Amino acid sequence: MIAFIVRRLLAMIPMLIAISFISFAIIQLPPGDYLSTLQAVQGTSGGGMSNEQAQLLRERYGLDESFLTQYWKWVKGFPKGDLGYSYEWTSSVWPLIKDRIWYTLLLGACSILVMVVLSVPIGIYSATHQYSVGDTLMSIIAFLGLSVPGFLLALIWLYIGGVLLNLDVLGAQSKEYINTAFSWGKAWDYFLHLWPPAIILGLASTAQLMRIMRNGMLDEMNKQYITTARAKGLKERKVINKYAVRSALNPVVSVLAMEVPKIISSSILIGVVMSVPTTGPLFLRSLQSQDMYVAGAFLLIMSLMLLVSNLIADLLLAWLDPRIVYT
Structure with missing residues (x-):
């Protein structure tokens, strides 16, 4: 390994x-x-x-x-950590983008967490209750999630949160906490501003992963080893959770690794609409102004994130499925 x-x-x-x-x-x-x-x-x-x-x-x-x-x-300059010079901002590229990179990574990790927490249990429920009312309802919600673009969900949240609930929904912090020292109140405010874009970014992929998990579960539940486990008298919950779920997670993990660049690209519009400090708005601006070193640095970092996420996915697959052996 x-x-x-x-x-x-x-x-x-x-x-x-x-x-x-x-x-x-x-x-x-x-x-x-x-x-x-x-x-x-x-x-x-x-x-x-x-x-x-x-x-x-x-x-x-x-x-x-x-x-x-x-x-x-x-x-x-790469070996020295020098990613070039921004003509528009008259600054080195890394100090200009590093805070946005870390925020985007945090937002992406939270979005992936949202995907897993929602898609896996719902996919299991839909597979074990095939063609039930709950399965049908979840399928409808999944298709709606796939069809509604993220920026529209962001606009809906701005109206509900900002107009109806009178909340501060723009940016990564409320105005009173900007440029203040760390406190638990500031951390809690940061969290309250983080979860709406994380959920919005994760919803479309959640619908896709839910369908993949459901189909994987249905496929595994019809295999011979599941029938044998049931014939041995194992409890249904143990048959589902220990055997079927573990095997059905393989395609979910594989697809999840490919969602990383999708999350980053989707964060462009989310960042513009919700004014959060993701890489998206600055990347878009660099492309419009032909600030080549900034745009190139963003593309390079996104590619690195994709390669690393695929490596992590391969390691998770080996842990989930003992049949997979890397030498």
């Missing part, structure tokens, strides 16, 4: 290099650069920047250099 983990970690290095190259190339595909976008924005607002000034700035920031040169200047 240790050898497998080491090989997977070593394999991530060339994969991340390839991903960084492709991501950087895609970001560079649109015509122009950050200064071209800045010139256009200033032109529409009545200001302006001459082509001579723009060319001097391009030479200063290295925007007039070749694609490979710019890419090499970016990646050579």
Whole structure:
């Protein structure tokens, strides 16, 4: 197992290099650069920047250099933790995005927790009560969850929480706790602002995982080893929880690992609508302004999160199913 983990970690290095190259190339595909976008924005607002000034700035920031040169200047800083320089925010990239990365990771972890806590028990209930009223009702709710986009749920929560209940529903903290020292009241307020976006992000995937869990349970319950366990006189609860559930969790764990990039991409709209400090709004802004190092850093970190989540999923599968052996 240790050898497998080491090989997977070593394999991530060339994969991340390839991903960084492709991501950087895609970001560079649109015509122009950050200064071209800045010139256009200033032109529409009545200001302006001459082509001579723009060319001097391009030479200063290295925007007039070749694609490979710019890419090499970016990646050579990775071993030192340097992810480049943001032209728009005139700051190094990592200090600019690190707080948003940690918040997005926390929000994603809470969303995954919501998915598991809701989808697994509901999927088990639907499978063990097939075609019952409860199963039908849960299926309807699942299809609604799949069809309603997350940003619409966020708007609904803003109306219910902000208008009807008169709650502070925007941002990650209430105004009175911003820039204050840590306290239990501040921690509780942080939690109250964290769970609505976590639930909203997790609901669509919860519906999908619930159906996967239900179908996996129905498939396992019809297999011979379940019939044998029942014939031996084992209690139904033990047959379901110890044998059927454990095997049915395999596809759920596999799909759950693939939900990580979906959560991050969905957080763009959620972050804009609910004004929470996820990576989404800043990533969107960097793409619009062609702030290439910020956008490239976000894509690279999201790819790293996907690779790590797949490694964790493989380890969980080996723990859940003894038939899976990694050498």
